Amino acid sequence: MNTTTIRCDICPRACRLKDGERGFCLVRVRHGSEVVLKPYAYNSGIALDPIEKKPLHHFLPGTSVLSLGTIGCNLACRFCQNWNISKKESHPEDRMQHTSAEEIVRMALEQGASSIAYTYNDPVTWFEYVLEIAELAREAGLASVAVSAGYATEKTRKLLFSAMDAANIDLKAFTDNFYRTMTSGRIQPVLDTIQYIANLPNTHLEITNLMIPGLNDSPEETRALSEWVFNNAGRDTPLHFSGFTPHYKLMHTPPTPTETLLRARDIARSVGLRYVYIGNRHSANGSNTHCPSCGALLIERDGYSIRRNRISEGKCPQCGCSISGTFSLAIGH
Template sequence: MSIARRTRHWRALADGRVCCELCPRRCRLAEGQRGLCFVRACRDGALVLTEAARPLGCRPDPIEKKPLYHFLPGSLTYSFGTAGCNLACRYCQNWEMSRARAAATGGGAPTDPARLVTAARTSGCRSLAFTYNDPVVFHEYALDCAAAAHAAGLYTVAVSAGYVLPAPRAEFYAAIDAANIDLKAFDDRFYRRLCGARLAPVLETLESLVHETAVWVEVTTLVIPGENDDPRRLHALSAWIAGHLGCEVPLHLSAFHPAHRMRDHAATPIATLMRAREIARANGLRHVYLGNLGNLGAEIGGETRCVSCGARLLARVGYRVVARALDETGRCLVCGARCQGVFTTAARDTALDHPARGPT
């Protein structure tokens, strides 16, 4: 399979350059130039994806590792990414892949989507996950893989920063069943200074997914000491989620560990995450989880509780579900109240719940 391929979202400019119209950067590239993502380039007057069909990090993972706690909990998802990313986060936890040239990753042979699907099914996975780097940058290949996954009866999962323009966003998420979107901070200055991006497009993506699609959505915020852990900012973030997305949307508060260009920062104290959870709950969010703390995170912040009677619906140790008290439709076995999420093992065409809807 050829690695480079023409892309879908771009336009030619009068001066001979091309404008990428995949993400809000709208990189304008002359012949031979690459975008910030590194994997999209101008060749022969067209925009091409240079690393198409070159997956990296292929392996089965617990779905909880994405993290998704209300989408087929306890199942496996076949995970992969590629080189490149359209953000430039100074603290990236997967920087070896997202900021690397493909040749530096030590792998990534061209792979037909059918081979990934076969590997997923052989591994006992229920879904295919586009993760590790942002699937925005391998948009066309991800769509090919999603089509192959659905044809084989697998669900599709995207882990993304949500930094994408409306047209490609609609095209991509029409093929996605569940997504975890990073809301890195409720602060445009944070996005500009530490990620080289803007906040507004991410908020637009979140509202679009929740209110205009059937994608199951969960949100993750990596809490970084001294950067986005101010209680006022955490209050604004969780209040926005409650008011604009709905109180049933799960929020994952994840611990930062020194990485990439921010190795001088301390890891997130557990007390900081617990305080952030209290703030989110005070703003009405019903499912707030603590992550990136190993087994301890599951013990202090990984349980799923019934919002009606308080019964423990799902107990987790690390990324493993060790006990459950809800049926396949997500109803509590104690009181019968509905927990919002996708818990059924039926075929893909089963209607997915909309996160903004309240319990029924």
């Protein structure tokens, strides 16, 4: 056996692996001179969701998305909401289901989905399987959506996100200290991913910030995060402030009060962001889309359901203002 190590270049963790060794994410294994995805094409879950659940509010609103995930993760968030799949030891391979890319696309078509989402666990670590599905999906007229923490190297970032029609990137906080202590990652690669996607011509971007009481929810941090999004992703990038519910290693941290999310929305709007949403908490108007020009109610939502969508050809029917996003399916670029 070769005992020298090689570095994995999929994510910034840059694990040094001996032959046969698994990386931190638990799904990349060194085989000779390569670091491969193993297991390949085994799913921890497949379900039909509303696209609003990803969350994506400006990408094919009201449509269904076939969502799938595998196992493992390249971060170690103490508040992980999917820890039962991000930690392989609690979800052995032999209980997983092998599903080929062809089968995934066929299921999406049969179930009437408009898109396929790579979600539940971070698609960065299983990007080869994602790319195989996305290529077939595109040929079948289906869109592809990545839900990711964006913790990727430049190489993986380009390969993965340029193949997506939409992405929601989880910007977990706006301090490197939070990333180090709560996720065992760093913030800069995530910011680099957001900037990269924001500049892609054919990939719609939305951002989610999960607000955890006492850890990342100060008004100063929310303002700094919002200003960064405004300056680097643009005022039209939808931003979702999402409520935390106790999970995994943060079972004793209280849930996020709705007032914190409302305050965050006010701050983000005050710096100039035009589409700001509240998630995981019921709030009148918290998930509705309004015209940034005349204020007309454009999409009325009730949880993940759409009650009414008045956007016509991507525009406000009242004043004609163009609304940022993708409102009809034209896959094939």
